[in-house]
Amino acid sequence: MHRDEFENLKENVGELISINAFFSTTLQSQVALNFTDNGFGRPDYESVLFDIHVDCCSLSAKPFGNVQHLSFIKDEYEILFCVGAHVVLELSNDENIELKGLVEHFSKYVVETKSTLLALADVLTEMGKYEKARHFSELFLSGLEPLIQNQLACVTQSNIGLLDYHEGHYEKAMQKYETGVSMQLIQQTVELPSDEHDGRRHNLGLLYNNIGIIYIHNAKYDEALNFFQKALDHIFDNHIDITNVFSNIAVLYCYKCEYQLALEYSEKALTLEQDTLPKNHPQLASTHLKIGGIHHQIGNYDLALKCYQIADEIYRTALSPDHPSLAIVKANIGMIYIDKGISENHPIRGIMHSNIGLAYLRCCDYTLAMENFEKALQIQFVSLPPDHLNIATTYNNIAAIYFESEENY
Incomplete structure (x- = not known):
């Protein structure tokens, strides 16, 4: 909003403010953060995030409702307030609000470095x-201008390859990654300013990391480790992206049962x-979850439980x-007690x-889903009669992996 309007709101903290139009909001804080967009780079505008608490018991409250099912973009989880809704303004304490760190991180590493669509x-x-x-x-890829198409097209295609990977389409992902590597290597022969050349070298490292992940899923661990080492050689030192390479190497060593290295x-x-x-960044939770998994695997249950609980709190x-x-994470905590x-x-x-397999299936992580369903099946064969419904359910879940992952199983 404009800075003058923002100052006016600050002067009316504690007062009743009436909304003179339909008021569109979201249940997802990250969606709201994206719409703030760091003021769109305009010096006279401020990015403001409203955290709204609703008194559902008030008889004078204006109507509001969840219109997600009617929204064009259902993932925005839209809540619509009626004209005339009124709120009491409170100013957040920047020293205490946990969301402040996520806002700053999002602005620095996403909004300020990428287009709005990306x-x-x-x-x-x-x-x-x-x-x-x-x-x-x-949509972004279709609108690229010819003069910048090569580099941005390469990065965007790599991002789409990552989506293929998340959806279990590993061969499609590998094709996009290999195409991206070829494009990056060709572009490295072009004379560029040193900072732009370094940026393209960094992007090449990200592609090597993604290729290594595919090799892990294909159980080709030596090839995977080779690409992870290439990634480490190309990605900027101490850049946050290098943590993904470290995490993937840890996963590789877990598959090789070399838990200390993991x-x-x-x-x-x-x-x-x-x-x-x-x-409170989700990536920290993911790493705590992985470390907990390693401790769990080697029987360090108390350490594993501590890591799972930290991950749960962040998530x-x-x-x-x-x-x-x-x-x-809840299922893993349950497994500790079991x-x-x-x-x-x-x-x-x-x-x-x-249950853990179903959670991974929902995340489209078909490898870990299959591992857990197979473990469930092994236990069910021993502990249940052969015609038990749970065995049929597990077979059905495994069939869902074959169906959803297409060529990969």
Whole structure:
């Protein structure tokens, strides 16, 4: 809003403000942050985020409702307030509001460095809304001007490849990554200013990292490690992107059952994330979840539980209540208590692995979903009669992976 209007609002803190039009809001804080867009770079405008608390018991309250099912973009989780709605203004304490760090991080690393369409695609990807993220990425790609098409097209195609990966289309993702590498290598032969050349080298490192992930899913660990090393050689030192490489190397060593090395790389990622990201960033939760998983695997249940609880606390702050990552961390916490007190083939273990598998299936992480469904099936074969409904349900869940992931299983 314009700075004069913002100052007027600040002068009326504690007063009743009436809204003279329909008032569109969202249940998703990250969607709201994207619309603030850092004032769109205009010096006379301020980005303002309203955190609205509604008294549903007030008899004088104006009508409002969830119009998500009627909205063109359903992932905005839109709540619409009627004309004449009134609010009491309170000024947030910047020293205490937890959202402040996320706002600053979003402004610095997304809004100020990318176009609005790509920034929105990034937010939607992080929210797990891959279809919408693809829509805005492809919309941006279709509007590129010829003079800048090569580099931005390469980066955007890489982002679309990442969406293919998240949706389980690994061969499609690999094709886009390899095309991106070829384009980047060709562009490196063009004489450019040193900073632009370094930026393209950094982008090439991101592609190498993505290719390494595909090799992990294909169980080609030596090839994966080779590409991760290339990524480390290309990505800027101490850049937040390098934490993804560390995390992926940790995953690789987990698959090889080399848990000490997996811990070392996970902790490298966590150290840099803690120095770079706001304390309630979802990426920190993801790393705590992975470290907890390693401790869980080697039997360090108390350490694993502590990591899971930290991840749960961050996720509850940063994500919507129905985000699948919350289900995953809750299920892992449940598995800790089961592992500490229930026999190896107890039926409840099969149920927990099925639940974890369903959460990963919702995240389109078909590899981890399949691992958990197969564990559930192994336990069910031992602990249940062969015609038990739970076995049929697990087979059905595995079939869903084959159906959704197309060529990959």
